Amino acid sequence: MEISVFGLGYVGCVSLGCLAKNGHHVTGVDVSAFKVELVNRGKPTILEKDIDAIFKEGYEKGRISATMSAADAVKNTELSIICVGTPSSPHGHLNLSYIYKTAEQIGEALRAKDSFHTVVIRSTVLPGTNQKIGEIIEEFSGKKRGEHFSVVSNPEFLREGSAVKDYYHPAVTVIGGDHEGALEKVVSLYTSLDAPIEITDIKIAELIKYVNNTYHALKITFANEVGNICKSLDIDSHKVMELFCKDTHLNISPAYFKPGFAYGGSCLPKDLKGLVTLGHDNYVQTPVLGCIEGSNEHQKKVAYELVAKTGKRNICFIGLSFKEGTDDLRYSPSVDLAETLIGKGYHIRIFDENVRLSKLIGANEAFINERLPHLSELIVADVEDAIRNADVVIVNHRTFDAASYLQLLAEKAAVVDLVRIPELEQLPNYEGLCW
Ligand SMILES: NC(=O)c1ccc[n+]([C@@H]2O[C@H](COP(=O)([O-])OP(=O)(O)OC[C@H]3O[C@@H](n4cnc5c(N)ncnc54)[C@H](O)[C@@H]3O)[C@@H](O)[C@H]2O)c1
Structure with missing residues (x-):
């Protein structure tokens, strides 16, 4: 497939390299002339295990190139993947200006294009952004969503440091869309991966990445607070958490993960209080554990x-x-x-x-x-x-x-x-x- 990738940062660079390795012709697009030039010399824009070799191979096979022209990239491809940054604003809101700008550029380019185009949002965006991107593209292209183009949400779950491995071995691939042909096209990009493909509602696909990352942050702070309590009692925290992870029935499992009513009973409230008080008595602060009861x-x-x-x-x-x-x-x-x-x-x-x-x-x-x-x-x-x-x-x-x-x-x-x-x-x- 002829694919364009907007944004040549961590996510875009890995997507570009790995899609080329899978046989696609991929054009990278970035506002940075430096990054575009790097790619046009067969070099990745990031430092990451295995990415150099992947780029070299893709470049030598003529499958990798880059441009600063969104119009050219859209004209010559049937599917565009948006991987531009979505940083936080100083107040914690999402700065979607790069995403919206990209949507405007894709819209303008589509004005001059007759064939159907699929736009894939790989960047992390809040629910409602897919809809908004569709509206921007409609405004700038004069075309109609569902008829001339479609917008599909496909969040990226890779981690820096193991990005290529994560790309090829995701736990699950999540795809949210409202156009069968576009969905099929996006699914075809991932059928070679050994991971289930979950097609879901657009807003679920948009939200899931936030839920995942928030949970990862919660896991880290939870383990750290347990660690701090353990240290104050001269208990090996790593052994405690190792044992904790061995319980795949109740701890590392879907148990207790259904949104619902408050917990109760004779154990959870009492034992949570016991652990928090134990920390307190040993001068250990536990902000995460301490706010569970309030929640x-x-x-x-x-x-x-x-x-x-x-x-x-x-x-x-x-x-x-x-x-x-x-x-x-x-x-x-x-x-x-x-x-x-x-x-x-x-x-x-x-x-x-x-x-x-x-x-x-x-x-x-x-x-x-x-x-x-x-x-x-x-x-x-x-x-x-x-x-x-x-x-x-x-x-x-x-x-x-x-x-x-x-x-x-x-x-x-x-x-x-x-x-x-x-x-x-x-x-x-x-x-x-x-x-
Ligand atoms: N880095 C990660 O580990 C990771 C993992 C999963 C998801 N994500 C998400 O993916 C998105 C991209 O993250 P990243 O770390 O790759 O960002 P990054 O900052 O490394 O790269 C973003 C790139 O987009 C380019 N860009 C900005 N505006 C553009 C435009 N109009 N046209 C073309 N290119 C443009 C920038 O020049 C930059 O090269 C974010 O939403 C992020 O939250 C990141």
């Missing part, structure tokens, strides 16, 4: 606000324990939510089969009666009755047989789902907690 409390507030905004005051809870399958009410975030609502004068009914049974058989009875007598009186035995008498239904357990009550639920002012039950999402009055 968890905030999630309860988010749930409360969803209920409050309905303006209704008759509320029913389906599930009160901190998760389904247990009657444990200790530190259940739903108990906190119920107490907040009661404190603000809401009328509450609670259906929780396990809590009701344990009250009957005495398993959890003492705790419920002593600590939560006010809630104890609100527990009802019949779920249908609970729903019928409420204006707003809060669903907190995945075991709820939602399909059997859809008609009744549809009559309510709102169904607030804290756990994401697929059957409920079709309701017109549905309100997902954070989805």
Whole structure:
């Protein structure tokens, strides 16, 4: 394929070299005459393992060249990959001026082109940028998105220092677009890689890179804070984290990664507090660990606000324990939510089969009666009755047989789902907690 790559920095240089190695003819475009000249001599613009040899081979096979003319590059290629920089502004916003300028140049060049052109955004950009780039290209080309050109989002996940290896061995290739032909073209660039190709919504493709990198930053700071606590106690932090990583069921795994309601129960809140206090007692600051509890409390507030905004005051809870399958009410975030609502004068009914049974058989009875007598009186035995008498239904357990009550639920002012039950999402009055 004839491809143009806009921006000859880390991402552009690696893309150009690796695409040429895969047999494509690639033209680099940059505003820097120096970088363009380097490429036209068969030299990469960055220092990176293996990139020199890749460039040499591509250059000798006549597959690599560069220009400062966006018009020439677009005219002679069918697909343009945007890899220009997207630095932070002094206030932390994204500076998209290079991206927009590139879109203008591609637009102007497309004015004089008859064939369909595919534009790929490889730079890291926030959701909505793909749409905006399409609008700029439409404005400057006088052509129509979807008819004469398409814009596809395809974030780059490489790391400097292992960029070529990362290019050839990504964990996943993410492609977001709205034009089948353009998507097929972009997919064809990566079919030789041994990695799954995920075609998804444009905005998901745009956001994922931010979520990935934010998580990487969180991992690093988490490990560092654990390290600081370990050092204060003369414990080998690397051995601790090595062991931590061996748990691929709960630690390094998809477990706990579904957006939802606050954590609770008898272990997580207590053990987090224990570790943070241990650090504090040893004069170790733990800003990341220390703000976890605040974030968890905030999630309860988010749930409360969803209920409050309905303006209704008759509320029913389906599930009160901190998760389904247990009657444990200790530190259940739903108990906190119920107490907040009661404190603000809401009328509450609670259906929780396990809590009701344990009250009957005495398993959890003492705790419920002593600590939560006010809630104890609100527990009802019949779920249908609970729903019928409420204006707003809060669903907190995945075991709820939602399909059997859809008609009744549809009559309510709102169904607030804290756990994401697929059957409920079709309701017109549905309100997902954070989805
Ligand atoms: N560096 C990384 O490790 C990495 C990894 C993944 C994603 N990214 C993302 O990829 C994008 C590029 O990053 P980078 O590190 O390669 O940037 P970079 O600063 O190294 O390179 C950007 C290049 O774009 C050129 N440029 C600017 N305006 C241009 C224009 N109008 N036309 C042509 N060229 C133009 C600049 O001269 C420069 O050579 C950023 O959004 C970045 O966040 C970077």
